Amino acid sequence: MMNADVHGGRGQGPCIVIDPYSSGALFTEALRSQGVPVAAVVSSPRPPEAYASSYRPQDFPDVIVYDGDLDDVVRRVRALDPLCVIAGCESGVELAERIAPRVLPELSNVPELAEARRDKSRMAAAVRAAGLPVIPQICTANVEEAAAWLESEGLIGADLVIKPPKSASTDGVIKVQGGTDWRAVFERQIGRINQFGEVDDRLIVQKFVTGTEYVVDTFSHDGKHSLVDVCSYGKVDNGPNMAVYDTMRWLPPDEPVVATLAEYVFDVLDAVGVRFGSAHVEVMGTADEPVLIELGARPHGGGQPRFNRNATGDSQIDRTVRWLTGGELPQGYELLTHQMCVFHMARRSGIMRDTAVLDEIRTLPSHHFSVQNLSDGDRVSVTRDLVDSLNFGFVILAHPDDEQIKRDYRIIRALEQKLVIEEP
Template sequence: MTAPDHHAGWGQGPCVVVDPYSSGALFAEALARHGIPAVAVLTGPRPPEAYASSFRPQDFPDTVVYEGDLEAVVAQLAGRAPRAVVAGCESGVELAERLAPLLVPGRCNVPHLAEARRDKSRMAEAVAAAGLPVIPQICTADAREVQEWLEKERLQGADLVLKPPKSASTDGVIKLPGGADWRVVFERQLGRVNQFGEVDDRLIVQKFVTGTEYVVDTFSHDGRHSLVDVCAYRKVDNGPHMAVYDTMRWLPPDDAAVAGLTEYVFGVLDAVGMRVGAAHVEVMGTAEGPVLIELGARPHGGGQPRFNRNATGDSQIDRTVRWLAGDEPPRGYALRAHQMCVFHMARRAGTVRSTAPLEAIRTLPSHHFSVLNVSDGDRVSLTKDLVDSLNFGFVILSHPEEEQLLEDYATVRALEERLVIEEEPSTRSPS
């Protein structure tokens, strides 16, 4: 397939947004505000279930559906002379990476490293090849290879993590304390259909590392990287499930961790060939230094850019669009307020009988935004991952004083304890 020559048309045509779901839905308003047309390319006739509620088709009247024929989509878009191709969310990354070199060859990421921007195994290989530290891991469909790797790395009896190479939002991520029953879990998860409808035909097994988990959100253009925000996650175990989101806290740019994280993350972006667009990079800050958890070649999801505007006055969406409009992006960011996201958590599965206690959240001094997606009579499952958390709801706390933020966080958790979730009686027959 020959790449069309659109160099002369840059700056005039639309921005192509592949799967404008989750935070990608925010591109429509931002582009319109700058007078830039938008075209939505959808990777299927319907959004993945995890993203269905975020899609606003009325915001994208010009839409192309990819049905497996890349040349047909390129042909439909070529006449529009697009100025950029961006991924709206994780499900759109692979198609965006295939379209960009064909439609805007001067404004694309390094084509031969496209897999390293989506597949977590290839990602780690590229970062390690660049001389940066990574978490020891193996990606395979063969349990025997895992066994050999565990023996070679002397990880028998060590805590492990098992996860799919191409999902997101902690979907399918399982902690194996002491490596117990890893083979049973590996064989059970192999072939599972993940939240994007893809079959997990390989699995990653990696050493469990501890430390503080950070997310570093960036924007790149012409191979130059800029820092949009840095947040610290706090995750907790919820029953048998590891890494359930508790909070995400925005860090000031002069926080002691930021400089080292920035240097490492910019190196990761170079290693995976990131030259244009937003990236969402999750890093574990260990005692030995930062190591990559994973990278998403797209904006931070869950609508985070809206809240980042409140914390910093900027976002990955805004920075992308301003660059397309001809502005030079800043290199860093400033924090305007102390801010934290508190993720609601169901401590048990059952039927919700009273959400009334949570109504008091809106009266908290630092309350900025909150959403509760469950009502009395709804059934909820034990929160196990970020998708569950977002399906339940979350609270954004923002205030000039950090002490008020921490006080209100404690109040949110105390109010959750008063939430009535009626556990269903056991259906097991008496022995």
């Protein structure tokens, strides 16, 4: 059971999870198993569509709905005498950043830098101000302002990325090859409604950089950062759609790039004012140096902590619980088994047939977990982003022999080629 006096005798009530969706839904069982009650605050009456399937309101005796009255929510949260206030997923970050400093300032991030932990433009500005390298970019609602910036930066005719400053899961991220028709892309995307139901009233235009993309997951307390896991992404172009997820591979902690990434990411966390809780940091390892892609002040999504536990014996969820209950926290991690996530991919849109060919995946030697969400007769959209990938499904391969994982990966892609996607 929880010791109420751990960490300075703060609240003896529940851990408040803001938007307990996606990986945030995993806090409930982990906390309750250690005698810590949980309550939910939701940032809107209904969860964003991308997260709806992960929401379990029956898990929470108290669900407080934010309806625009922040003072009322703060009053109700204070009345629960909470142990902590944390964001469950990206849609809850902004509200968590507004509530935590008013309820538990000693367990909050730097309030003055709150926008730098959600808005990718403010994020890059804060990191740049700290003297750290970032990707050249501008954030604007004005296409002519973007054009002037491209000329001043010598980026006319260069590969570009256009994306919203507030979204997630590569939603709305578009690569513009050679800068061709970037104006048309900008004008088409401005004013779009993103997956969180928000209007993309500004857009980031940035230089397209190449290298290996990494994700670094951390847990922080009292401004001290620890490394939970590091993974490398494999991404591919799927027709005109860039940044389509192919694989995610867990890296051994002694791989040389891990120490370099950790040093850079810890500096980034300081720059944007992260002092408590989980962070999910995406970094491009260019030929010269690591540069920030974006940061989420919340756990790695998509249920990743469950799979991270298999690979490392630990997760951001577990570290949060251990810290809240007085347990010891490591500064790094160990890799117990080689592990890779393989994201299913639809090469075109249409009606799905012959999905039974994917049943063979469960017989592969390295198969650990898999989910396929499509059946014969279902309509599938061409895979454009991570949300599409997760709607289709994915496979977790884990094995002591990394070569076995590579063999099984090739088999999965060969099986996908046998799927029939018919014109509707």
